[in-house]
Amino acid sequence: MKDTRYTVVGAGLAGSLMSILLARQGGQVRLVEQRSDPRRGSKMAGKSINLAVSHRGLHALEQVGLRQEILDQATPMRGRMIHAAAGTLTFQPYGTKAGHAIHSVSRGTLNRAIIQAAGREPGVELEFDCVCRDVDLDSATVTVQDRSAPEVRHLQADAIVGADGAFSVIRSRLQRTDRFDYQQSYLTHGYKELTIPATSSGGFALEAHALHIWPRGGLMMIALPNQDGSFTCTLFWPFTGAGSFNALTTPAQVMDFFGRVFPDAVPLIPDLADQYLASSTNSLVTVRSRPWNHGGRVVLVGDACHAVVPFYGQGANASFEDCVLLDQAMRDHPDDRAAAFSAYSAERSPHTDALADLAIANFVEMRDATASRLFRGRKRLERVLHRLAPGLFIPLYSMVTFTSIPYGEAVRQARRQWRTVILLAALVGLAVLMVLIWILVFILRGM
Amino acid sequence: MKDTRYTVVGAGLAGSLMSILLARQGGQVRLVEQRSDPRRGSKMAGKSINLAVSHRGLHALEQVGLRQEILDQATPMRGRMIHAAAGTLTFQPYGTKAGHAIHSVSRGTLNRAIIQAAGREPGVELEFDCVCRDVDLDSATVTVQDRSAPEVRHLQADAIVGADGAFSVIRSRLQRTDRFDYQQSYLTHGYKELTIPATSSGGFALEAHALHIWPRGGLMMIALPNQDGSFTCTLFWPFTGAGSFNALTTPAQVMDFFGRVFPDAVPLIPDLADQYLASSTNSLVTVRSRPWNHGGRVVLVGDACHAVVPFYGQGANASFEDCVLLDQAMRDHPDDRAAAFSAYSAERSPHTDALADLAIANFVEMRDATASRLFRGRKRLERVLHRLAPGLFIPLYSMVTFTSIPYGEAVRQARRQWRTVILLAALVGLAVLMVLIWILVFILRGM
Numbered sequence: 001m002k003d004t005r006y007t008v009v010g011a012g013l014a015g016s017l018m019s020i021l022l023a024r025q026g027g028q029v030r031l032v033e034q035r036s037d038p039r040r041g042s043k044m045a046g047k048s049i050n051l052a053v054s055h056r057g058l059h060a061l062e063q064v065g066l067r068q069e070i071l072d073q074a075t076p077m078r079g080r081m082i083h084a085a086a087g088t089l090t091f092q093p094y095g096t097k098a099g100h101a102i103h104s105v106s107r108g109t110l111n112r113a114i115i116q117a118a119g120r121e122p123g124v125e126l127e128f129d130c131v132c133r134d135v136d137l138d139s140a141t142v143t144v145q146d147r148s149a150p151e152v153r154h155l156q157a158d159a160i161v162g163a164d165g166a167f168s169v170i171r172s173r174l175q176r177t178d179r180f181d182y183q184q185s186y187l188t189h190g191y192k193e194l195t196i197p198a199t200s201s202g203g204f205a206l207e208a209h210a211l212h213i214w215p216r217g218g219l220m221m222i223a224l225p226n227q228d229g230s231f232t233c234t235l236f237w238p239f240t241g242a243g244s245f246n247a248l249t250t251p252a253q254v255m256d257f258f259g260r261v262f263p264d265a266v267p268l269i270p271d272l273a274d275q276y277l278a279s280s281t282n283s284l285v286t287v288r289s290r291p292w293n294h295g296g297r298v299v300l301v302g303d304a305c306h307a308v309v310p311f312y313g314q315g316a317n318a319s320f321e322d323c324v325l326l327d328q329a330m331r332d333h334p335d336d337r338a339a340a341f342s343a344y345s346a347e348r349s350p351h352t353d354a355l356a357d358l359a360i361a362n363f364v365e366m367r368d369a370t371a372s373r374l375f376r377g378r379k380r381l382e383r384v385l386h387r388l389a390p391g392l393f394i395p396l397y398s399m400v401t402f403t404s405i406p407y408g409e410a411v412r413q414a415r416r417q418w419r420t421v422i423l424l425a426a427l428v429g430l431a432v433l434m435v436l437i438w439i440l441v442f443i444l445r446g447m
Numbered sequence: 448m449k450d451t452r453y454t455v456v457g458a459g460l461a462g463s464l465m466s467i468l469l470a471r472q473g474g475q476v477r478l479v480e481q482r483s484d485p486r487r488g489s490k491m492a493g494k495s496i497n498l499a500v501s502h503r504g505l506h507a508l509e510q511v512g513l514r515q516e517i518l519d520q521a522t523p524m525r526g527r528m529i530h531a532a533a534g535t536l537t538f539q540p541y542g543t544k545a546g547h548a549i550h551s552v553s554r555g556t557l558n559r560a561i562i563q564a565a566g567r568e569p570g571v572e573l574e575f576d577c578v579c580r581d582v583d584l585d586s587a588t589v590t591v592q593d594r595s596a597p598e599v600r601h602l603q604a605d606a607i608v609g610a611d612g613a614f615s616v617i618r619s620r621l622q623r624t625d626r627f628d629y630q631q632s633y634l635t636h637g638y639k640e641l642t643i644p645a646t647s648s649g650g651f652a653l654e655a656h657a658l659h660i661w662p663r664g665g666l667m668m669i670a671l672p673n674q675d676g677s678f679t680c681t682l683f684w685p686f687t688g689a690g691s692f693n694a695l696t697t698p699a700q701v702m703d704f705f706g707r708v709f710p711d712a713v714p715l716i717p718d719l720a721d722q723y724l725a726s727s728t729n730s731l732v733t734v735r736s737r738p739w740n741h742g743g744r745v746v747l748v749g750d751a752c753h754a755v756v757p758f759y760g761q762g763a764n765a766s767f768e769d770c771v772l773l774d775q776a777m778r779d780h781p782d783d784r785a786a787a788f789s790a791y792s793a794e795r796s797p798h799t800d801a802l803a804d805l806a807i808a809n810f811v812e813m814r815d816a817t818a819s820r821l822f823r824g825r826k827r828l829e830r831v832l833h834r835l836a837p838g839l840f841i842p843l844y845s846m847v848t849f850t851s852i853p854y855g856e857a858v859r860q861a862r863r864q865w866r867t868v869i870l871l872a873a874l875v876g877l878a879v880l881m882v883l884i885w886i887l888v889f890i891l892r893g894m
């Protein structure tokens with residue numbers, strides 16, 4: 001692996017982390033990114049302003065010594081704060097242990113920190129404002145174009161890492177190879193971001209250490225804390241129909257709708273109607289693909305191979321975990337890059353498919369179920385069961401968020417756990433019934 | 448619709464038929480095709496040499512006066528002829544009426560006939576050897592390149608019909624628009640074509656009026672008759688593993704495998720090993736997409752929007768039916784092309800999705816179930832039920848193959864029919880039981 005030349009396309013979360021890992025294996029990495037250098041003050045943030053880092057992401061950041069640096073710039077969220085329409089608040093802890101939290105961090109801050117670390121790595125050469133136009137898979141050649149110049153350049157390497165996001169140029173070329181399975185599917189809901197500013201005294205207008213949810217059935221709003229005291233709100237609403245983005249187009253309509261549906265949020269956002277009308281409406285895509293490699297020449301990481309909707313807070317975490325797993329696969333097959341890439345793709349992709357399903361299911365859970373008594377009862381039962389048998393029963397949310405159990409394995413284990421609980425409950429019920437019958441017989445014989 | 452200018456990309460089955468329909472609406476159609484003109488003797492056939500035309504396809508061909516011309520060049524197949532490993536033959540009729548048959552026809556013959564008809568249409572201008580390189584959706588401009596010249600031309604029109612097949616350039620551009628759902632998925636099985644020649648006296652080596660199937664569990668072979676007495680055989684085998692294309696690479700291996708698995712076919716193919724080794728192995732893709740239009744500027748028909756695997760014999764039939772339905776939608780919305788295209792896409796795409804599922808399910812049925820007694824019993828029961836209540840019970844295969852009931856509706860109706868049959872059977876069973884009890888009581892009282 002020493003002196004292998006890599007072109008990494010995309011210096012987002014996955015691409016910049018993967019570059020560090022490849023350089024530390026002895027690789028010569030050229031990292032190309034179409035946006036400008038965030039170290040020179042330009043904003044790297046894509047459309048989503050902040051995200052939640054949890055166990056998988058922190059574990060990956062630890063591999064490159066960035067864990068504490070990121071935690072220092074993040075705000076821990078210990079649970080969900082549910083805002084009912086009537087204004088009542090209910091707190092639902094995320095974890096089963098005191099320390100369990102997910103960490104709200106700005107995507108820009110996080111990305112800049114990893115790019116800075118990549119820049120300090122001797123084996124990594126960074127190029128910004130450099131747009132990937134095309135790729136030749138067999139020769140591992142990327143055609144790039146500087147933003148400011150018309151000429152294209154052909155960058156040849158031993159292997160290409162496609163980390164160029166949900167609309168990946170590298171993947172779209174792989175899609176045209178034989179027997180490449182691919183799916184992109186959109187939710188009928190989109191999103192729009194708003195900001196709840198810090199209070200006049202610089203404090204948080206809502207509980208700081210929670211992810212706030214306003215579940216309203218067919219639609220919802222959430223809010224994540226920022227370190228400056230503000231919150232980033234995201235509206236997840238349908239594009240069309242009643243209570244949709246298309247239905248609210250005037251300040252009066254916006255104020256009326258928020259007044260009825262999110263009354264407690266209205267006083268927190270002074271310029272609500274202006275913000276709403278100025279903010280872009282974005283769509284939510286799920287991407288599945290397979291295989292993630294072209295022999296030993298090309299491999300994909302992150303959203304380029306498995307974009308998920310944001311409702312399990314796992315998009316960035318899964319991308320970081322990809323990098324760790326690809327790094328490990330390459331160490332497991334030091335002399336055969338094709339075998340390493342194939343093993344990584346075959347082992348990893350079923351788990352990100354499972355995550356894609358979980359993320360869509362969690363949308364329904366967040367916007368509908370978090371408001372229901374049954375859901376809260378189930379969450380409480382899960383915590384009780386975990387306390388009774390911490391080694392045998394771990395809630396699914398905890399396995400996904402606070403462990404490194406592969407996603408698909410977590411789903412299977414959760415199913416097994418519930419089957420066991422139901423079986424045990426049935427056995428206990430049967431035993432109780434037998435004891436009751438025995439007592440009844442005893443009483444009748446005594447009569 | 449008069450004098451609307453259309454560019455139709457792809458003169459395959461759907462594109463050439465659609466061009467005729469558009470011209471007959473008064474449209475000015477430019478039909479561009481990357482292959483050479485089949486009227487000048489060049490072969491239009493893609494990889495699949497022949498196909499089965501049934502009700503939907505014939506209905507569409509009738510709209511342009513080609514039904515009888517095609518039937519004259521086709522060989523009717525009245526049922527499946529199952530070749531057991533032991534050599535025994537079983538015939539399973541396809542239909543419920545004497546005239547029910549599907550029609551084996553060469554793809555090249557069929558395509559050439561429709562192109563000839565398009566060429567006779569005053570409103571259609573044909574361009575062959577003209578490759579579509581790109582498309583601008585909003586301006587309905589196609590960038591094309593003649594095979595023999597380096598220059599590109601930009602063809603601007605009022606609307607574009609994308610009929611450029613499963614690997615459509617038009618669709619791949621639509622795929623990059625917001626909220627376009629797309630899926631391509633491959634079977635783990637591929638296919639390879641062989642030929643059983645006519646006998647020395649020019650006759651058919653097997654029963655002419657049947658689709659021959661050699662079902663062997665994980666793999667199968669089929670054969671369709673050609674008018675010259677030959678049969679086109681298709682092997683549907685896994686790419687890898689035991690009994691796969693990858694496993695047979697020498698003449699001895701081929702002869703040994705065929706001798707064990709398809710013994711009755713061996714004497715019919717004199718140059719079997721040579722043919723097998725010379726024939727390319729092709730993959731089987733399913734494509735789903737939505738929406739099929741970009742406003743009133745672009746619309747898709749045929750494999751470009753819904754490629755299906757060949758196991759229900761409906762690929763070409765569904766493409767032809769698309770053209771009839773798009774033509775009808777445009778007549779229903781004469782002044783609003785966007786509304787016509789949207790209505791066509793919204794109404795049609797759920798049905799081709801249903802067909803995609805049916806086609807994959809029928810692969811399992813053909814390679815496994817056709818050999819089983821249970822399957823044959825079910826087919827016989829279906830025919831009996833249809834004879835008892837022809838208006839109430841129509842076998843699913845018949846609805847798909849011998850009617851124009853939309854595919855998804857056929858699936859739902861088949862489910863309803865079986866539920867009714869099971870309910871009636873349960874009621875009859877109950878009635879019989881009650882009568883038996885009544886008789887028993889009568890006898891006991893008499894004792």
